[in-house]
Amino acid sequence: MSTSKTRETHPAPEALLKLVKFDDRGLVPAIAQDHRNGDVLMMAWMNRAALSETLRSGQVCYWSRSRGTLWRKGETSGQVQHLKDLRIDCDGDTLLLRVAQTGVTCHTGRRSCFYRALRGGEIEDILPVERDPRDLYGG
Amino acid sequence: MSTSKTRETHPAPEALLKLVKFDDRGLVPAIAQDHRNGDVLMMAWMNRAALSETLRSGQVCYWSRSRGTLWRKGETSGQVQHLKDLRIDCDGDTLLLRVAQTGVTCHTGRRSCFYRALRGGEIEDILPVERDPRDLYGG
Numbered sequence: 001m002s003t004s005k006t007r008e009t010h011p012a013p014e015a016l017l018k019l020v021k022f023d024d025r026g027l028v029p030a031i032a033q034d035h036r037n038g039d040v041l042m043m044a045w046m047n048r049a050a051l052s053e054t055l056r057s058g059q060v061c062y063w064s065r066s067r068g069t070l071w072r073k074g075e076t077s078g079q080v081q082h083l084k085d086l087r088i089d090c091d092g093d094t095l096l097l098r099v100a101q102t103g104v105t106c107h108t109g110r111r112s113c114f115y116r117a118l119r120g121g122e123i124e125d126i127l128p129v130e131r132d133p134r135d136l137y138g139g
Numbered sequence: 140m141s142t143s144k145t146r147e148t149h150p151a152p153e154a155l156l157k158l159v160k161f162d163d164r165g166l167v168p169a170i171a172q173d174h175r176n177g178d179v180l181m182m183a184w185m186n187r188a189a190l191s192e193t194l195r196s197g198q199v200c201y202w203s204r205s206r207g208t209l210w211r212k213g214e215t216s217g218q219v220q221h222l223k224d225l226r227i228d229c230d231g232d233t234l235l236l237r238v239a240q241t242g243v244t245c246h247t248g249r250r251s252c253f254y255r256a257l258r259g260g261e262i263e264d265i266l267p268v269e270r271d272p273r274d275l276y277g278g
Contacts, residue, residue, distance in 0.1 A: 038172075038176065089181065
């Protein structure tokens with residue numbers, strides 16, 4: 001598409017940015033999936049700046065809706081996500097990030113944020129705490 | 140939690156409904172994942188009624204934001220999703236549905252809606268069309 005333009009080392013992702021349908025808040029949901037075993041790790045949001053930074057740096061950056069700032073995943077905890085592959089759905093309104101997760105994804109110290117399952121009408125924790133959150137966040 | 144109440148065959152998912160944080164539109168994002176191989180198939184939205192129906196029937200029902208109605212996945216196409224397991228994330232604001240997908244998920248006839256990947260700065264289709272959409276929707 002941009003064959004006549006000068007290529008950067010990390011090309012500007014115009015082809016992707018054109019496809020993404022950001023919502024009326026300027027956000028798009030991004031699902032992070034472990035690229036090795038397919039585990040769904042978390043879902044968060046990106047704005048255009050977060051997506052651009054992620055593609056430029058190769059390290060996943062979300063938009064924190066609660067703080068209203070870019071959220072460089074792992075900046076405090078060291079539990080960063082390296083982007084291995086990025087996919088977009090048929091409607092262009094959801095992203096799937098295939099990532100290499102350093103350590104654990106969840107602030108509770110679990111591998112995935114989806115650690116609670118409905119079993120027999122009750123909620124069960126199905127993943128162990130692998131890291132002490134106090135070690136991750138200096139609490 | 141509801142041990143003193145009469146148990147239904149499919150117990151009312153009070154334990155789950157209490158945890159879910161619906162957004163200001165009354166919706167929660169739901170990620171559908173193939174329970175056999177971990178493929179992420181789609182992301183859509185549920186309101187309380189869609190979630191309740193899904194749990195009651197065992198067949199996934201979303202909320203269509205464009206049509207403003209319950210969206211019984213596969214009602215037209217026959218490509219239904221049977222719920223095998225339901226998980227909720229640490230914040231309670233995203234659901235992960237582990238499903239058995241009949242046929243294909245995507246209205247384009249592909250196995251997953253995430254069939255476009257960013258490769259070398261360009262977008263590539265990485266999944267084949269397995270079903271003719273005209274067969275699925277009688278077009």
